[in-house]
Amino acid sequence: MAQAVEANGARIPLVGLGTWELRGRSCARMVEEALELGYRHIDTAAMYGNDAAVGEGLRAAGVPRDEVFITTKVWSSDLRARDFERSTRDSLAKLKLPSVDLLLIHWPNPSIPLKETIGALCKTKRDGLARHIGVSNFTVALVEEAVKLANEPLVNNQIECHPYLDQGKVIATCRKRGLSVTAYSPIARGRVEGDAVLSRIGKAHGKTAAQVCLRYLVQQDIVVIPRTSRPQRLKENFDVFDFKLSPAEMKAIAALAHPRGRIVEWSGTPDWD
Numbered sequence: 001m002a003q004a005v006e007a008n009g010a011r012i013p014l015v016g017l018g019t020w021e022l023r024g025r026s027c028a029r030m031v032e033e034a035l036e037l038g039y040r041h042i043d044t045a046a047m048y049g050n051d052a053a054v055g056e057g058l059r060a061a062g063v064p065r066d067e068v069f070i071t072t073k074v075w076s077s078d079l080r081a082r083d084f085e086r087s088t089r090d091s092l093a094k095l096k097l098p099s100v101d102l103l104l105i106h107w108p109n110p111s112i113p114l115k116e117t118i119g120a121l122c123k124t125k126r127d128g129l130a131r132h133i134g135v136s137n138f139t140v141a142l143v144e145e146a147v148k149l150a151n152e153p154l155v156n157n158q159i160e161c162h163p164y165l166d167q168g169k170v171i172a173t174c175r176k177r178g179l180s181v182t183a184y185s186p187i188a189r190g191r192v193e194g195d196a197v198l199s200r201i202g203k204a205h206g207k208t209a210a211q212v213c214l215r216y217l218v219q220q221d222i223v224v225i226p227r228t229s230r231p232q233r234l235k236e237n238f239d240v241f242d243f244k245l246s247p248a249e250m251k252a253i254a255a256l257a258h259p260r261g262r263i264v265e266w267s268g269t270p271d272w273d
């Protein structure tokens with residue numbers, strides 16, 4: 001069984017495949033190959049325009065549906081209640097699934113009342129469209145607000161997270177409220193590859209810099225969803241459970257964080273604390 005993290009009743013496999021920018025046949029092929037290699041978690045979103053291809057890869061792999069954790073997200077322009085339900089149903093129709101395992105608000109939208117969106121999110125769970133629900137790109141303040149507004153448990157906050165960015169405050173808030181954290185851009189969009197510290201640590205374990213980076217996150221029970229378009233990298237990004245980083249190595253990696261470490265720019269609320 002895939003290594004997983006538990007949060008508010010959900011069990012989320014620690015390594016998933018990110019699919020942003022993967023499209024059509026090649027997306028379906030990557031999803032199928034990932035599942036064949038042992039991945040049990042796939043991350044998509046309405047905004048990625050690849051739900052149909054993800055569904056195709058899922059069916060081609062033939063892994064029993066209840067063994068795979070599928071996450072999708074509703075884009076920030078669809079956060080009015082009626083749009084939210086339409087987007088969710090549209091994603092499910094394209095995936096050809098009756099429900100997803102996790103449905104997230106992709107980005108908050110300050111011009112739409114959070115109460116309305118959280119209400120719509122909770123309703124998708126009650127209607128059986130999502131087994132679990134959560135948020136993405138939510139700051140400390142937004143997580144606190146969302147938890148107060150929700151009448152169903154929120155299980156996850158998907159945020160940018162890698163060694164170059166200190167997300168300690170929002171991670172602590174999520175944990176206090178029972179939410180797990182998923183790291184997006186977990187290998188900093190490939191920037192970790194030539195990193196001297198990660199490469200040095202990797203050498204000691206017979207691992208690559210990317211594997212050390214992913215291990216650093218999963219060792220903290222942070223879910224990772226690295227994306228690759230290269231089949232040979234699927235195995236590399238999944239092979240992070242057969243070694244352990246020492247406290248000194250974890251500390252050296254944490255020291256790579258810096259104030260300008262964020263990669264994904266966000267035009268919404270800029271205050272992450």
Ligand SMILES: NC(=O)c1ccc[n+]([C@@H]2O[C@H](COP(=O)([O-])OP(=O)(O)OC[C@H]3O[C@@H](n4cnc5c(N)ncnc54)[C@H](OP(=O)(O)O)[C@@H]3O)[C@@H](O)[C@H]2O)c1
Binds near residue numbers: 017019044183225226
């Ligand atoms: N919730 C949100 O707002 C949000 C935002 C961004 C991303 N996400 C999700 O998170 C996923 C991952 O984030 P991401 O796509 O931004 O970035 P990422 O996974 O950190 O990095 C992907 C990049 O790294 C390269 N790469 C993959 N494996 C590698 C390895 N072992 N060594 C060196 N380079 C490697 C890939 O190139 P190749 O294809 O050439 O291998 C690709 O260019 C997305 O696909 C998406 O599902 C969510």
